[in-house]
Amino acid sequence: MAIKSTGQEESNILTTRQGHPVYDNQNLRTVGNRGPATLENYPFLEKMSHFDRERVPERVVHARGAGAHGYFEAYGMVGDEPIAKYTRAKLFQEKGKKTPLFVRFSTVIHRGHSPETLRDPRGFAVKMYTEDGNWDLVGNNLKIFFIRDALKFPDFIHSFKPDPVTNRQDPERQFDFISNTPEAMHMITFLFSPWGIPANYRQMQGSGVNTYKWVNKEGEAVLVKYHWEPLQGIRNLTTKEAQEIQGKNFNHATQDLYEAIEQGNYPEWELCVQIMSDDEHPELDFDPLDDTKIWPKDQFPWLPVGKMTLNRNPINYFAEVEQAAFGTGVLVDGLDFSDDKMLQGRTFSYSDTQRYRVGTNYLQLPINAPRKHVATNQRDGQMAYHQDIVEGMNPHINYEPSSLGGLKEAPMAGKDHMPHYNASLVRAKIDRQNNFKQAGETYRNFEDWERDELIFNLVDALSHCRQSIQDKMIEMFNACDGDYGRRVSEGLQANKMMMEKGAKSDSDEAVKQAEQVSKEAKPY
Structure with a gap:
């Protein structure tokens, strides 16, 4: 028997799907205002888990995409210094070292067969098949985002997706959310400018958006931001130009990428990083972990560390582009997470989505599988076709530790990075929000x-x-x-x-x- 509401006051109160009242729908529970987030954020986990499963089988976001294969060539340096000073990640160490990769470009909000001329951020996801396993650098063409707390991600996407009643996108729904989300002003300034419609995938920038860490052999860490700079130059479209293209071809960006590679006109991007010491930086008027902010170039210069070249088109779109699965938590040794609250929320969501969308064993698919031997104690699940058995290993043992011939832990490649926290567990916003300054600077620039x-x-x-x-x-x-x-x-x-x-x-x-x-x- 259904329980009826006792009155209007109760019926419009936000709850979880368990019926629990939601007292704070704005902030994750974190160690101190800056993070990190903690796993017992049950309302967030419930909210995000449901959000990840809203569409079948198309991606909830980034549904419209194109992809290509290529390689990354390391410079072995960061600026004028050996890169080993900052990170022990093997793919960066040797000048000229090439790492195979796959890239998927996409639009964020719109459906799988939507025009590529629509105003929308573009996804820029790179999967590198390194000798230490896969590294996924998952970002967008723009360097910032709409929100700074992962708890708000489903709300943001819902406001930009079609109305659940009319099935039409509605500017009033979008700006209703934005007008109550002041940190989005910087992103809105970019999105509604020509930067909101890149001319194609080859001539757009890429960014990791969130802040990560690099860790060296001594376990010392620095904060880092990643930027892909197209060597073909940057080009964006006006609304009129986009409409003219859309009237003739709504696949123009996919076609442009495919034909350029087929003709041997291989697109290239230089990977640059910005480096910052891992502390709060009170001299800045914003929190460096805030993903709605850009780190000023004059204070934190872009330092080139390598170059990406795309030189091979997929031979099967579904197998390679549609089933490609990325996750912000896919990091190799020498790369680490920062306390960025959006990054930590994305790290749960991305891989959780792939297990649902593609399947439990999505990492056994060739496009997602590492280019090295995999040995785990994980077994079975839907569509399992490969078992991680090592020659000489006891096939009866699928647990660790064991004295009967099971898998062993790997030796550390360097000292473990151990950040220290001394703060209360709270639900709170970061202290230095400064929601409007950079948006104004971007407008004036x-x-x-x-x-x-x-x-x-x-x-x-x-x-x-x-x-x-x-x-x-x-x-x-x-x-x-x-x-x-x-x-x-x-x-x-x-x-x-x-x-x-x-x-x-x-x-x-x-x-x-x-x-x-x-x-x-x-x-x-």
């Missing part, structure tokens, strides 16, 4: 045509929103930059006057037509 395009696109989208949402957005644009807010406000006012004038003209014309029909009507 745009060229005139980029600012014009940004204002045009924002006004067009916000015109579909109610006044209260427009007002909140204008207030936040003003907080970013006065000219930014003024131009959006004036654009909306001008748009409203045009619509009212058009409606009045249509109404007057309708009255005239009705009067004419009345005059010409013949009596029965």
Whole structure:
């Protein structure tokens, strides 16, 4: 028997799927304000686990994609210093060392057969088959994100996905969320500018977005951000250019990538890193673990560490591109996690999604399997076809420790990195949010045509929103930059006057037509 609500006050209270009231839907429970997050975040795990399983079998996000094979060639240095000073990861150490890889480019929000000209961040996921196992660097073309706490990820995606009733994307739903999420202003500034529609996959940047760590043989760690810089140059589209392309070809980016490789015009990207000491950096006006922020280049320069070349197209799209599975937790020795709360949430979500979407044994598929021998005590599961048996190993033993010929632990390649924490376990936002400064700087750094395009696109989208949402957005644009807010406000006012004038003209014309029909009507 269903239990009825006792009143309106109770029926609109947010709960978990177990019916537990949600007292804080904004923050993960973390060690101190900066993190790390902890595994007992049950409401988050429940929320994210359900979110990962919302669509079958298409990816919930990044459904529309294209991919290619290639290799990464290491420089052996980071700037003017040997890379071993910062990381012991083997793929970086030797100049000229080549590591095979696979890349999947994608759009984020839209479905699998959506046009590649739509305004959307682009996914940029790289899987390197290193001698120490796979390394996945999973990011986007833009260097920042909409939110800084993983608990909000399903909410953000839901607001940008189609309305659950009408099945149409609705700018009012999107800006309803954004107007209540001030940290998104930096990303919105990029997304509604030409940077929101890359011209193709070959001419767009890539970024790890989140902050990671590098660890050397002594167990010493530094914070690091990754950036892929296209050696073909960067090119973005205006709304008009995108619409013209879409009218002729909604697969243009996939076609461009495929044909370039087939013609031997192999696209290349240089991998650059920014390095920062692993502490709170009180001299900065933002938290360096905040993924809505860019680390300033003048303070933390981009240092090249290698080059990626794509030189082979897939021979089966489904087997190689669609079933390719990436995860932010797939790190090799010498690479590690930072306390970035979004990174830790993504690390759970990505691999959890792949086990559901592709299957328990998705890592046995050739596109996902490491290019080295795998030996685990994990067995069975759906679609298992390979057993990790080592010659001379006792096949009866699938546990560790054992004295009967089972698998043994590997020796450490260097000292373990052991960060120290001394903070209360809390649900709280980071201290230095500074939600508007970098968005304003980005606005001012745009060229005139980029600012014009940004204002045009924002006004067009916000015109579909109610006044209260427009007002909140204008207030936040003003907080970013006065000219930014003024131009959006004036654009909306001008748009409203045009619509009212058009409606009045249509109404007057309708009255005239009705009067004419009345005059010409013949009596029965």
